[in-house]
Amino acid sequence: MHIDKSKSFFKRAQELIPGGVNSPVRACKSVGCDPLFVKKAFGTKIIDVDNNEFIDFVCSWGPMILGHNHPKIVAAIEQALVNGTSYGAPTPLEIELAEMVINAFPAMDKVRFVSSGTEATMSAIRLARGYTGKKVVIKFDGCYHGHADSFLVQAGSGVITLGIPGSPGVPDDIVKNTISIPYNDFETLEKTLADDSLEIACVIIEAVAGNMGVVPPAEGFLQKLRELTTQHNIVLIFDEVITGFRLALGGAQSRFGIAPDMTCLGKIIGGGLPVGAYGGNKEIMSQIAPEGPVYQAGTLSGNPLAMAAGVATLQALSEPGFYDRLETKAEAFAAELQKLADKYLPGETTLNRVGSMMTTFFNGGPVVDFKSAMKSDTERYGQFFREMLQSGIWLAPSQFEAAFISDAHSPEDLAQALEMTESSFKKIKK
Numbered sequence: 001m002h003i004d005k006s007k008s009f010f011k012r013a014q015e016l017i018p019g020g021v022n023s024p025v026r027a028c029k030s031v032g033c034d035p036l037f038v039k040k041a042f043g044t045k046i047i048d049v050d051n052n053e054f055i056d057f058v059c060s061w062g063p064m065i066l067g068h069n070h071p072k073i074v075a076a077i078e079q080a081l082v083n084g085t086s087y088g089a090p091t092p093l094e095i096e097l098a099e100m101v102i103n104a105f106p107a108m109d110k111v112r113f114v115s116s117g118t119e120a121t122m123s124a125i126r127l128a129r130g131y132t133g134k135k136v137v138i139k140f141d142g143c144y145h146g147h148a149d150s151f152l153v154q155a156g157s158g159v160i161t162l163g164i165p166g167s168p169g170v171p172d173d174i175v176k177n178t179i180s181i182p183y184n185d186f187e188t189l190e191k192t193l194a195d196d197s198l199e200i201a202c203v204i205i206e207a208v209a210g211n212m213g214v215v216p217p218a219e220g221f222l223q224k225l226r227e228l229t230t231q232h233n234i235v236l237i238f239d240e241v242i243t244g245f246r247l248a249l250g251g252a253q254s255r256f257g258i259a260p261d262m263t264c265l266g267k268i269i270g271g272g273l274p275v276g277a278y279g280g281n282k283e284i285m286s287q288i289a290p291e292g293p294v295y296q297a298g299t300l301s302g303n304p305l306a307m308a309a310g311v312a313t314l315q316a317l318s319e320p321g322f323y324d325r326l327e328t329k330a331e332a333f334a335a336e337l338q339k340l341a342d343k344y345l346p347g348e349t350t351l352n353r354v355g356s357m358m359t360t361f362f363n364g365g366p367v368v369d370f371k372s373a374m375k376s377d378t379e380r381y382g383q384f385f386r387e388m389l390q391s392g393i394w395l396a397p398s399q400f401e402a403a404f405i406s407d408a409h410s411p412e413d414l415a416q417a418l419e420m421t422e423s424s425f426k427k428i429k430k
C-alpha cells in the first residue's frame, strides 16, 4: 500500500499541529503506525490522499450511522448553506431539532445545544452542581466524558490509549471533587452514594461504556444506580454522546428502561457536524442562563448547518425498521466474528457488543470493567489493526474504542471485513 502522500502530510502537520493531529487518538500512537490522511469518504468507504480505499468501521467515532456523504444530509446542509452559515441568533431549525430530541428522550423536558460532547457534559455537571449546591461528581473508571478538567481522572478513550494517568494541568482542587469508582461494582457504588459527607452533586455514567472498549452495564446495575441516586437526592446524568440515537432512537435509556435526570448527547445528532446537547426535566433546566443563574454559552451553539444536518439525520433514523435492520446486521456480523475468534484465537479474545457498537478485546475475558479491559494485549491489537488496515479495513486505532456498524454497511462490506479478519487472525496467531 503506497502511503507517500500521507507521510509527507504527516511530516508537515507535525510542524504546525501538536502531534500532527487535532485529537490525540487519531495519531495512531498506540497501534504502531502513522496516521493516514483522508481525501474523501462516501457510504462506508474512506479514500486516503494516496487513493487507498478502506471500509470504515470507525464512522468518525460514531456520528456516521448513515454512512458518509449521505445524500439527504448533504442536501439538507446545502439548503441551509445558501442562507448563510452562522448568525449568532436563534433560528427555527433549533426548534425543529429540539423537538426531535425531546420526542426521542421522554426524560427531557428541555434541551440546550452546544458544539461538542465535552461542552455538553461539562455544562451538565456545572448545572448539577449549581442546582444541588453540592460539589462532588462521581464518575466511573474507564468512562470518558470529554476533556473538561473535572473528568480527567481515570478517564477512558484517548487518556487510557495514551496511558495518560489523568492529565497535567488539572489542578488538585478540581480533581479532588471528582471521585472515580469501578464500573459495574455494586458494593462500591452503594457505599459511595450512601456517604452523605461527600456532598455528591451528581453521578455521570456512560450507560453502555464505549471508551474502555465496549463494556455493557451488568444486569441490574443501571437500575440500582437510578434507585440509589433517587434515594440520596443525587442528579443522575447519562452521558449518551455515543449511545444516543446509536442503540435506539431513545438511546441506552430507552433500551434499558431508565429515566436519568439529565442526558448528554453529541456525535450522531450533528450528522457529522459539530453538535452536542444536554437536557433534563424543566426544574433542572430552568436553572440555566438566561432563565436561571447557571452560566453556559457558545458562539456557534445551534449553528444552522449543524442543526440542518442533525434534523436530516434524525429524520432518517426515525424511519420505521431502521434500528431493527441495524441490530440484525450487527448481530449477524458479530456472530461470524465470534466464530473466527473461536477458530483461530480460542480463549484469547472477548467480543463485547451492544447493538451496532462492539469491541474485540485481545483478552481472554470477561471484560466487565476498566481493570479487566486493561488486561488486554494492546501490542496484539496493534498488530491486528495494522493487518486490517493493509487489507483495506479501517478500524479504531486503539484497543479501547468501539467499532461501529452503519446503515450503509452492505453484505459485501461485511463479508469483506470477515474475510480480512480471518486472514489477519491467521497472521497474528501465536
Ligand code: KE4
Binding pocket: 023, 024, 025, 026, 061, 116, 117, 118, 119, 121, 144, 145, 146, 147, 157, 158, 206, 210, 211, 239, 240, 241, 242, 266, 267, 276, 401
Ligand atoms: P467530544 O468533545 O469529543 O465531541 O465528545 C466527548 C465525549 C463525551 N462523552 C463520550 C461518551 C464520548 O465518547 C466522547 C468522545 N468520544 C471520543 C472517542 N470515543 C472522541 C474521539 C476523540 O477524542 O478524538
